[in-house]
Amino acid sequence: MAKGNNRKKLRRTWTEIKRNKACYAMLAPFMIFFIVFTVIPVVMSLPMGFTDFNMAQPPKFVGFSNYTTLFFSDKIFIRSIRVTIVFALLTGPVSYVLCFLLAWLINELPPKLKTIFTLIFYIPSMANVYTVWQLIFSGDINGYLNSFLINLGIITGPIQWLTDGRYVLAVTIIVQMWISLGAGFLALRAGFQNIDRSQYEAAAIEGIQNRWQELIYITIPSMGPQLMFAAVMQIVGSFTAGTVAQNLVGFPSTDYKAHTIMTHAYDYGWVRFEMGYASAICMILFVVMFICSRLISRVLSKYMD
Amino acid sequence: MAQIDTAKLKASNKQAGRKIGGTVGIFLFLTVLGLFMAMPIYLTIVMSVKPVEELFVFPPKLYAVRPTLDNFRDMFAALRQNRVPFSRYVFNSVAVTVSVTVMQCVFSSMAAFVLAKCRFPGSKVINNIIVISLLYQSNVIYIMQYIVMAKLGLIDNPLALILPSIASPMGLFLMRQSISQVPDAVIDAAKVDGAGLFRICWQVVMPNQKPALMTLIIFAFQGAWNIQTGSVVFQEQYKTLPTVVTQAAASGLARAGVAMAAAVFMLIPPVIVFMLAQKNVIETMAHSGIKE
Numbered sequence: 166m167a168k169g170n171n172r173k174k175l176r177r178t179w180t181e182i183k184r185n186k187a188c189y190a191m192l193a194p195f196m197i198f199f200i201v202f203t204v205i206p207v208v209m210s211l212p213m214g215f216t217d218f219n220m221a222q223p224p225k226f227v228g229f230s231n232y233t234t235l236f237f238s239d240k241i242f243i244r245s246i247r248v249t250i251v252f253a254l255l256t257g258p259v260s261y262v263l264c265f266l267l268a269w270l271i272n273e274l275p276p277k278l279k280t281i282f283t284l285i286f287y288i289p290s291m292a293n294v295y296t297v298w299q300l301i302f303s304g305d306i307n308g309y310l311n312s313f314l315i316n317l318g319i320i321t322g323p324i325q326w327l328t329d330g331r332y333v334l335a336v337t338i339i340v341q342m343w344i345s346l347g348a349g350f351l352a353l354r355a356g357f358q359n360i361d362r363s364q365y366e367a368a369a370i371e372g373i374q375n376r377w378q379e380l381i382y383i384t385i386p387s388m389g390p391q392l393m394f395a396a397v398m399q400i401v402g403s404f405t406a407g408t409v410a411q412n413l414v415g416f417p418s419t420d421y422k423a424h425t426i427m428t429h430a431y432d433y434g435w436v437r438f439e440m441g442y443a444s445a446i447c448m449i450l451f452v453v454m455f456i457c458s459r460l461i462s463r464v465l466s467k468y469m470d
Numbered sequence: 471m472a473q474i475d476t477a478k479l480k481a482s483n484k485q486a487g488r489k490i491g492g493t494v495g496i497f498l499f500l501t502v503l504g505l506f507m508a509m510p511i512y513l514t515i516v517m518s519v520k521p522v523e524e525l526f527v528f529p530p531k532l533y534a535v536r537p538t539l540d541n542f543r544d545m546f547a548a549l550r551q552n553r554v555p556f557s558r559y560v561f562n563s564v565a566v567t568v569s570v571t572v573m574q575c576v577f578s579s580m581a582a583f584v585l586a587k588c589r590f591p592g593s594k595v596i597n598n599i600i601v602i603s604l605l606y607q608s609n610v611i612y613i614m615q616y617i618v619m620a621k622l623g624l625i626d627n628p629l630a631l632i633l634p635s636i637a638s639p640m641g642l643f644l645m646r647q648s649i650s651q652v653p654d655a656v657i658d659a660a661k662v663d664g665a666g667l668f669r670i671c672w673q674v675v676m677p678n679q680k681p682a683l684m685t686l687i688i689f690a691f692q693g694a695w696n697i698q699t700g701s702v703v704f705q706e707q708y709k710t711l712p713t714v715v716t717q718a719a720a721s722g723l724a725r726a727g728v729a730m731a732a733a734v735f736m737l738i739p740p741v742i743v744f745m746l747a748q749k750n751v752i753e754t755m756a757h758s759g760i761k762e
Contacts, residue, residue, distance in 0.1 A: 178591050185590035187667040192596070194573075195581035198637035201622075203603050206614035213610050220613065267503075270496045278497065280748045284741070285504040288511055291692055291740050296729050297514045300530075309513070309530055343507065348689060352644055355681035358751050359648065376492065390647030397604055397643070405607045427607075434609040447608035454605045 214445035219438050231445035242446070244421055245429045248334065249404065249450075252425055255338055257403035260345035264395055267346065268353035269380065283354055290347035295412040298340050302326035302413070330422045333414040337423045341409050345402055349395030356391030360384060389465055396461045404454050407431060426450050518542070518730035525726060541731035548718035548728075554706045562628070563695065563711040570635045570694035575686055577636060579679070582645030583671040587657055600646070603639045619702060630702040631710065635694055641686050648682035649675060684747040691743045695736075712736060 182189070214231055216224035235242050271282045301309045304325040311323040326332050364383055365373075373379050385392075407427030410416075414423050417432070426446060434443030517525070519537040549556050585597055615634065616625075624630040652675055660670045676683065699713045719732035 181591050185588065188584045188588045188590045188593075191580040191584045191667060191671065195577040195637050195642065196596070198577070198633065199603075199639065199642075201618065202615060202634040202637060203639065204599065205618055206611045207603060207606055209614040209617070210608055210610040267500070270500055273493060273496050274500070276752045279752050280745060282500050282504060283748055284744060285508050287744070288737075288741070289507060291744070292511060292514065292733060292737050294510050294514055294733065296726055296733070297510045297517065300517070300726065301510065301513070307530055312530055343510070346507075348640065348644075351685050351688065352647075352682075355648070355685040355751055358681040359651065387651070390650050394644055394647045397601065398640075401605060401607065430609060440610055440613065444608055444610040447606075447610065451606045451608070455602070458601065458605060 210444060211448075213441055214448045216441040217439075218441040218444075220440055221438075224441060227441070231442050232449075234442070235445060235449070241421055241424065242426075242429055245424045245426045248421075248423065249425045249427075251334070252338065252341070252406060253403040256341050256345060256406070257399050260342055260403070261349070261395060261399045263342075264346055264350040264399070265353055265392070268350055268357060269384070271354065272357040273376065283351070286346045287351060289344045295409075298413055299327070302336055304328060327414045328419050330419045333410075333418050333423045337406075337410045337414060337418075340413060341403075341406050344409070345399070347398065347402065349398040352391050352394045352398070353388070356388045357384070360387050389467075393462060393465050396465070397458055400454050400457050400461070404450060404457075514730050514733055517727055518734045520727055522727060541727040542735065544728050545715070545718050545731050545735070549714060552706065552714065554709070558707060559709060559711050559714050562631075562708060566628075566631045566697055566710060567691060567694040569632050570697075571687060571690040573632075573636045574638055574641055574690040574694075575683065578638065578641040578645050578686065579676060579683065580668075580671055582642050582649050583675055584667070585642075586646045586649040587652070587654070587675075588667070597646070600639045600643055604643060616701070625702055626704055626708075628703060628708045631697055631699065631708075635697065638690070638693070641689060644686055644689070645679070645682055648679055652678065681751045684751045688740075688744050688747050692740045695740055 213224060215226060215228060217227045217231075218224035267286055271279055271286075274282065303309075303311070304323055304327060306312055306315065306323045308323065308326070310326065311320070314320045315323070324332065326336050360383070364387070365379065368379060368383050373382060405427045407425045407430075410418055410423040410425065410428060411431070416428065418424055418428075427450065430443045430446040430450075433439045433446065513532070516532065516534055518541050519539065520534045521536060521538045521540060524531070524535060546556070549559075585593060585600075619625060619630055619634070624633065656674060657670055660674045665674070696712050697710055698716070699709045703709065715732045715736055719729040
């Protein structure tokens, strides 16, 4: 009986598939490349967290030992969790709000200025500028920040911004925020342009009186999809941040003060070649990011289709 | 000049309760923040035209006293020492960038349309996989990607620079989110008129998706332009600009100026594409008339 039901279900699915073959045809070009170069590598990497893998010998299954080591004996990992949480909580929400706020404010300007301001705020994500930040925060009196502060008389001697344990995290956060107006910001800019103008005209008749009311009653509710996109980008950006610290304050940073989970994974993967352990670290990070994105999608769900 | 500007300001203020003072306030706020944001970029440009002896002057100056193009000259001189002519690298980069950008935009748009607007067996699963693959970041993936590419015989093949970048889950997600805002009624109406999915996608939906598509072009171009040959292609005649420019710039702080010149040089094409695309995004605003 159950078997018959299954077969019926299968047949119904099959007719559904045949009915929708145009969909599959349009999906195919993307999916072929996506499966080969993304899905297969991801699936192959999933079980690596349960192995001991040094890239020279084939991976050896070790069960949960990578995870128990991480949580019970890797003190630097525990420290990196703390750094990552501070980092993500500070840069994530702040730059998310900033992305939205700036995209909105720019939208209120005349067209020519829109292009210019969008460029100014987005250009940090396009340029490779670690060298210039190194010169700004340089520890000798030639550093821009040091010489500026000395000239103003705020400090008397140069500060080692990039190596002093008290400052490295703050410096990293500033630079991270500076480059974080990226994909999410541009997507939100595009979203604002996509809103139907007639909605605003209708709203004006119905008694919307100023920019704020317009923002809250019309703009935000019609930007759900873009808000979700920006949120996912922001989660990935703030949790996997590591390159900024590595390029700026050195690797490892003083006292591991700017040592994020991703830096830890980099350390084990590409310095010590313990790929199994590194991939266990990444797995934990993935679980955290996945939960975060689910929570945000629940909050935004009333604005989505 | 001033007259035109006020006319434009007025035109953009047709919406409810716009006061000119508010717009000016926003402009001033953005200018102050913009100056801070643009400072490092400004310094990069200044450094790229500073002669070597000015790099270590105290106090460091915010402008070049005697601007020079020496750093750019040094960079090109270093590039000229390579066995392969400079034009070859330019050709490689342009070929990679154009093919990745075009294919990424065409393939993602079609897939995004289907995933946003059609329900068929597997559509939910695929939608979830896209988001998961965005969130799953692991350095092990690169190794697995390398293994897959080796199995396909792509190592040391110029195709290795193009094929892996075509299907970007981020690009697809962006387009999918944007297309999901198109009312179903529009698509149903087109179906009633007898249009197939392919025609609906390109003639009904995509013409109204200019803002998202232009944004995707910016992302795709920027990503493809910065593709490094790194560990997959070793032959000199297949190397791309970012690889050789980084090589030319990478040697010590004394050559910080050359590194800056390289950064400025590599930034020019993406900025041009950005300006053209953004101009297009902003122009679409006036006539986006999808109605339920």
